[in-house]
Amino acid sequence: MTEENIWEARYQAGTTGWDRGSSSRNLSYWLDNDLLKPCRILIPGCGNGYEVLTLAKLGFDVVAIDIAPSAINKLQAMLDDAGLKAELILADFFKWHPDEKFDAIFEQTSLCALPQCQWEQYEAQLYKWLKPQGKLFAAFMQTGKEGGPPFHCSLINMKQLFSNEKWGWSEEHIAQQKEPGMTELLYLLTTS
Numbered sequence: 001m002t003e004e005n006i007w008e009a010r011y012q013a014g015t016t017g018w019d020r021g022s023s024s025r026n027l028s029y030w031l032d033n034d035l036l037k038p039c040r041i042l043i044p045g046c047g048n049g050y051e052v053l054t055l056a057k058l059g060f061d062v063v064a065i066d067i068a069p070s071a072i073n074k075l076q077a078m079l080d081d082a083g084l085k086a087e088l089i090l091a092d093f094f095k096w097h098p099d100e101k102f103d104a105i106f107e108q109t110s111l112c113a114l115p116q117c118q119w120e121q122y123e124a125q126l127y128k129w130l131k132p133q134g135k136l137f138a139a140f141m142q143t144g145k146e147g148g149p150p151f152h153c154s155l156i157n158m159k160q161l162f163s164n165e166k167w168g169w170s171e172e173h174i175a176q177q178k179e180p181g182m183t184e185l186l187y188l189l190t191t192s
Contacts, residue, residue: 023054025176026108026139026186031058033173035188036137039103042129044093045110049075052086055106062086063102065093094121101131108184112141112150116157123161127191134191136167139176139184155185162189 030036031054038059046052046064048071055062056079064086066072072090079086089096093110105126114122126136140153162169170188178184 020050023050024108024139026137026184027051027054027106029174029176029186030106030137030188035173036104036106036135040100041104041106042098042102043106044126045113046075046088047071047109049078049086049088051106051108052088053078053082053084056084056086057082063089063098065089065091065096067092093125094118098129102129102134103131104135104137105130106137108139109150111138112148112153114151115148116151119157119161127166130191132191136162136189136191138162138187138189140187141178142183142185143181145181150182158187166192168192 027036038061040061041055041063043049043051043055043062043064046066047068049064049066052062052064052075064075065088066075067090069090072088075086076088079088107126111119111122130136138158140155140158141150142154143150143152145152159169168190170190173186173188176184176186
């Protein structure tokens, strides 16, 4: 089964336990603390895209990408119903190359959904997609368990993956409790 078929099957079956049904508290944190302001922003692995709706309402130039047609179709319908606009892309983000770089990326669920053997390739994509001094608003999933998804994104591994040679790290902003036994560590990273 291809990667697209795996994720599409999960959306069609409704086995999307990561879907909160609304925009995430992580996005609210960045917005409420004036750390994320209207700009050209990418949401990789957007899923049903509640964050896309929130950002579009606030005047962001939003581009969202997902590999599952059902997710993109549902998101487009929600945007149409709300009278909002965003650029939606149905593609494998490992193969996608934007025409223009981004000021910011909101990374919340893609990294932890990927097996560790794909993390370096994903980090390279994130870096390529951002402008110099571009900002990565990241949530690193802490499960403390083997296997996944979601996969445990230990801070030691994240510091190695997003090395100081390419990325400037903020202090940890806040630890968001997702559910018992799972926490998301929020960091703002800036490209060099």
